[in-house]
Amino acid sequence: MGKKVKEALKKLKNHGYKYTDKREDMLNYFGEYDGYRTASDVQAFMKEKYTGISFDTIYRNLHLFHELGILESTELDGEKHFRMRCDTSKHHHHLICKECGKTREIELCPMEYIEKELKGFRIDDHKFEIYGVCYDCQ
Amino acid sequence: MGKKVKEALKKLKNHGYKYTDKREDMLNYFGEYDGYRTASDVQAFMKEKYTGISFDTIYRNLHLFHELGILESTELDGEKHFRMRCDTSKHHHHLICKECGKTREIELCPMEYIEKELKGFRIDDHKFEIYGVCYDCQ
DNA sequence: AAACCAAATCGTAATTATTCCTATTTACAA
DNA sequence: TTGTAAATAGGAATAATTACGATTTGGTTT
Numbered sequence: 001m002g003k004k005v006k007e008a009l010k011k012l013k014n015h016g017y018k019y020t021d022k023r024e025d026m027l028n029y030f031g032e033y034d035g036y037r038t039a040s041d042v043q044a045f046m047k048e049k050y051t052g053i054s055f056d057t058i059y060r061n062l063h064l065f066h067e068l069g070i071l072e073s074t075e076l077d078g079e080k081h082f083r084m085r086c087d088t089s090k091h092h093h094h095l096i097c098k099e100c101g102k103t104r105e106i107e108l109c110p111m112e113y114i115e116k117e118l119k120g121f122r123i124d125d126h127k128f129e130i131y132g133v134c135y136d137c138q
Numbered sequence: 139m140g141k142k143v144k145e146a147l148k149k150l151k152n153h154g155y156k157y158t159d160k161r162e163d164m165l166n167y168f169g170e171y172d173g174y175r176t177a178s179d180v181q182a183f184m185k186e187k188y189t190g191i192s193f194d195t196i197y198r199n200l201h202l203f204h205e206l207g208i209l210e211s212t213e214l215d216g217e218k219h220f221r222m223r224c225d226t227s228k229h230h231h232h233l234i235c236k237e238c239g240k241t242r243e244i245e246l247c248p249m250e251y252i253e254k255e256l257k258g259f260r261i262d263d264h265k266f267e268i269y270g271v272c273y274d275c276q
Numbered sequence: 277a278a279a280c281c282a283a284a285t286c287g288t289a290a291t292t293a294t295t296c297c298t299a300t301t302t303a304c305a306a
Numbered sequence: 307t308t309g310t311a312a313a314t315a316g317g318a319a320t321a322a323t324t325a326c327g328a329t330t331t332g333g334t335t336t
Contacts, residue, residue, distance in 0.1 A: 016311095017312075018302080018313070020302085020303075020313065022313090022314085023313095038293090040293085052314095052316085053315080055293095055294080055315095056297095056313090056315075057313075057315075059293095059294070061313095075216060077213075078213060078216060079293070080216075080294085095256065095259055097259070104259070108251055108255075110248035110266055111268075113246055113248075113251075114246055114268075117244055117246075120273035121233055121242070121268075121272055122271045123269075123270040124236070124269050124271070125270070126266075126268040127266070128248055128264075128266045129265050130249075130252075130261060130263075131261075131264060132260045132263070133259070134258065154282095155283075155284090156283060158283095160284090160285085161284095176322090177322075190285095190286070190287085191285085192287065193287095193322095194286070194324085194326090195285055197322095198285085216293085216321090216322080217321090
């Protein structure tokens with residue numbers, strides 16, 4: 001089990017959430033995949049072992065993990081995608097493969113270079129993503 | 139009627155599509171709003187005049203306009219948003235008000251500054267958007 | 277102006293991702 | 307071991323979007 005999964009399980013416990021084998025398996029799934037996965041990807045994986053697993057369980061846990069900062073998420077083609085949170089210390093953006101969801105971190109954040117254009121707007125959030133096809137998927 | 143709407147109607151005709159009053163009204167709606175609107179916004183507007191207008195008509199025309207480059211689109215909170223295409227000549231990005239959908243163009247495109255990070259990826263597209271609340275909505 | 281035909285529209289059903297709800301089960305603390 | 311809040315199953319509900327057969331209409335041709 002990866003370090004991030006161990007930390008995530010500890011974080012769950014610290015916040016008073018219970019340990020379940022399903023949660024551990026979901027976390028391991030993300031722990032072993034360096035990219036974005038949809039709820040439906042997770043469900044497909046979980047069904048192998050837990051044939052009767054419910055939507056509710058998948059979605060509830062995804063949202064919980066996201067709330068706790070274990071996962072980060074984005075929306076691609078109308079579907080939410082989740083991935084294990086990158087090194088939490090630094091702000092970053094991603095290059096995302098539309099085939100496999102795998103990512104590469106982008107160092108540059110364009111917000112640093114923008115000041116004068118933001119006058120009058122209250123800025124809440126921003127998104128910078130590059131989409132394409134990674135080496136392995138080409 | 140705005141210049142862009144006139145051009146759009148001409149473009150429809152040039153591509154062999156028919157003129158309809160519904161299309162003209164939809165185009166005028168976008169022509170008069172400098173920001174993003176959802177299918178449901180358009181529908182609400184169109185229902186005022188055409189009480190029985192169908193989803194199909196709204197969506198078909200939105201997609202057609204998008205295909206022809208009359209509208210540009212983005213996805214916010216799981217919902218497609220459309221706006222009249224900005225000056226088609228130059229690549230740009232947007233500051234988007236989450237309240238009213240109105241936009242401000244951003245001059246800077248971060249892609250210019252990124253080269254070394256893209257190796258091995260085939261780049262198809264990118265998204266740079268800033269979200270917040272505009273002056274009028276605050 | 278009448279006829280014709282492809283395009284446009286209506287009305288509604290189907291689809292997809294997601295959320296919600298209630299009854300039941302389970303983790304784990306006392 | 308027992309109590310209880312959390313977690314889950316199973317399925318219904320919602321929301322945005324797409325699909326499709328039947329009908330109507332714009333615009334061209336006769």
